[in-house]
Amino acid sequence: MTDPHTSLSHLDLETPEKPFLDANELVINMGPQHPATHGVLRVILRLDGEKVLGLECVIGYLHRGVEKIGEHRTYTMFNPYVDRMDYVAAVSNGLGYCETVERLLTVEAPPRAQYVRVILTELNRIASHQLWLGTHALDIGAITPLFYTFRDREEILKIYEKYCGARLTTHAFRIGGLQYETYTGFEKEVKNFLDFFRPKIDEYEELLTTNRIWVERTRNVGTISAQDCIALGVTGPVLRASGVKWDLRKAQPYATYKNFDFDIPTGQNGDTYDRYLVRMAEMRQSVRIIEQAVGAIPEGPIMAKVPKVMKPPAGEVYHSIEAPKGELGYFIVSDGSTQPYRVRVRPPSFVNLQALDVMCRGQLVADVIAVIGTLDIVLGEVDR
Amino acid sequence: MIAKLRGSYGSGIEPLTYAGQNYMVVDRSLIPEILQVLRNEEQFDYCVDITAVHYPTREKQFEVVWVLYSFARNERIRVKTQILDGASLPSSVPIWTGANWLEREVFDMFGIKFDGHPDMKRILLPDGWKGHPLRKDYGILQQDNEWVQINLGIESGQ
Numbered sequence: 001m002t003d004p005h006t007s008l009s010h011l012d013l014e015t016p017e018k019p020f021l022d023a024n025e026l027v028i029n030m031g032p033q034h035p036a037t038h039g040v041l042r043v044i045l046r047l048d049g050e051k052v053l054g055l056e057c058v059i060g061y062l063h064r065g066v067e068k069i070g071e072h073r074t075y076t077m078f079n080p081y082v083d084r085m086d087y088v089a090a091v092s093n094g095l096g097y098c099e100t101v102e103r104l105l106t107v108e109a110p111p112r113a114q115y116v117r118v119i120l121t122e123l124n125r126i127a128s129h130q131l132w133l134g135t136h137a138l139d140i141g142a143i144t145p146l147f148y149t150f151r152d153r154e155e156i157l158k159i160y161e162k163y164c165g166a167r168l169t170t171h172a173f174r175i176g177g178l179q180y181e182t183y184t185g186f187e188k189e190v191k192n193f194l195d196f197f198r199p200k201i202d203e204y205e206e207l208l209t210t211n212r213i214w215v216e217r218t219r220n221v222g223t224i225s226a227q228d229c230i231a232l233g234v235t236g237p238v239l240r241a242s243g244v245k246w247d248l249r250k251a252q253p254y255a256t257y258k259n260f261d262f263d264i265p266t267g268q269n270g271d272t273y274d275r276y277l278v279r280m281a282e283m284r285q286s287v288r289i290i291e292q293a294v295g296a297i298p299e300g301p302i303m304a305k306v307p308k309v310m311k312p313p314a315g316e317v318y319h320s321i322e323a324p325k326g327e328l329g330y331f332i333v334s335d336g337s338t339q340p341y342r343v344r345v346r347p348p349s350f351v352n353l354q355a356l357d358v359m360c361r362g363q364l365v366a367d368v369i370a371v372i373g374t375l376d377i378v379l380g381e382v383d384r
Numbered sequence: 385m386i387a388k389l390r391g392s393y394g395s396g397i398e399p400l401t402y403a404g405q406n407y408m409v410v411d412r413s414l415i416p417e418i419l420q421v422l423r424n425e426e427q428f429d430y431c432v433d434i435t436a437v438h439y440p441t442r443e444k445q446f447e448v449v450w451v452l453y454s455f456a457r458n459e460r461i462r463v464k465t466q467i468l469d470g471a472s473l474p475s476s477v478p479i480w481t482g483a484n485w486l487e488r489e490v491f492d493m494f495g496i497k498f499d500g501h502p503d504m505k506r507i508l509l510p511d512g513w514k515g516h517p518l519r520k521d522y523g524i525l526q527q528d529n530e531w532v533q534i535n536l537g538i539e540s541g542q
Contacts, residue, residue: 072524
């Protein structure tokens with residue numbers, strides 16, 4: 001039985017003229033069940049000894065047809081589905097979706113809801129980066145950071161659990177604002193978390209930033225230039241590590257990000273080490289944003305006036321947010337009925353994964369693992 | 385910019401705005417040129433997304449949408465065109481390398497082919513699959529039963 005998932009056409013497997021044992025080129029399959037591919041990603045590597053000559057990604061193993069489901073659910077019913085795409089950053093997914101539908105409905109969430117949204121989304125960015133750091137370091141061989149980051153991520157998940165009852169696929173936001181008022185002691189707990197977390201970032205950095213093995217394994221590995229990033233549509237920390245100071249929270253502010261003071265960390269070399277530094281710095285910036293937001297949550301309603309049966313006027317809107325992985329966009333077409341006519345998700349992981357080939361060429365097999373880790377992909381979002 | 389484009393291409397371009405977002409409906413025949421001009425002259429150097437919408441009741445059933453962004457201008461624009469079922473479009477991979485997977489996904493989901501694409505094949509669904517799921521005539525519970533039975537060895541994936 002041939003594997004129907006792939007054709008190896010452009011990898012040129014058919015080279016019968018070559019004599020037996022002329023093993024200059026080797027085609028190796030990695031995945032889909034491989035611990036370092038962060039899910040069900042299959043990579044077909046074309047190797048010259050240890051050196052990668054090129055690779056092809058085979059994806060779709062986790063395809064659930066989210067966009068099709070969206071056409072068959074009402075706007076409200078589809079809301080929890082988006083959490084299942086990038087399941088480690090479910091809150092960001094929800095924010096993007098709710099804001100897009102709000103644009104179609106021309107409503108705006110009240111300021112109190114916006115502030116709580118910013119706090120939860122930034123906490124989510126930290127949680128997502130923690131998970132990335134733990135698994136990425138584990139892939140490369142540093143086991144300790146995984147325990148540290150999961151221990152600390154737990155504190156964020158506890159806040160989520162207390163706020164909306166769920167830890168991972170939170171469904172935290174509603175179209176038009178929030179369903180739940182913050183619980184008693186929410187602000188204090190978030191502040192406590194920030195005080196707890198600030199020294200933890202230093203702890204992570206102490207383990208890795210000057211660690212010789214870490215530096216050797218990441219510096220000049222998987223380098224990608226700013227031009228290549230832009231041509232490939234790569235966004236998020238990967239783009240910033242290549243020196244492009246671009247973040248949607250600043251470039252086209254949404255929610256209430258324009259009220260907060262924060263920097264966009266960038267790198268210079270566009271290698272795995274710079275991407276590591278950028279994400280570490282981003283966690284610190286997220287702490288800064290939450291700090292400002294949590295001290296200034298305005299009083300007031302948490303829900304805008306939204307009809308019980310949502311029927312946005314016919315039209316279409318593209319709206320995107322800066323998710324932990326890059327630009328997460330929603331393109332929703334309404335035909336004036338209760339269900340979206342078309343929901344398109346522009347997933348950052350999917351587009352970023354395209355750069356894997358460029359980043360791995362000329363590197364060693366072991367570096368492929370590092371590069372997959374540094375791209376920070378979530379297969380649930382790649383395949384949708 | 386729109387005025388300039390209209391000046392050179394006339395009525396083939398219809399600029400529109402909805403909810404504060406600019407988009408333009410472009411004649412199919414002008415697509416290769418317009419995309420090239422937007423990239424080279426108007427600095428839309430980042431192809432955010434390519435997607436399609438199926439309107440089975442229209443004569444030109446498919447609407448293909450390019451979402452573009454310019455870093456220099458911090459501006460977004462959507463380019464739309466309408467094509468017949470079975471018609472193809474020129475690939476924009478030579479303009480934006482990143483269009484590669486996006487076009488493959490449009491092909492996978494809608495069956496719209498892009499001419500000149502370096503590797504025009506399915507991306508999310510398996511190669512042998514029949515049907516394009518995001519067409520409106522493809523049911524939500526529909527699947528390629530034959531494929532499922534042969535390749536997964538089960539009666540149905542439902």
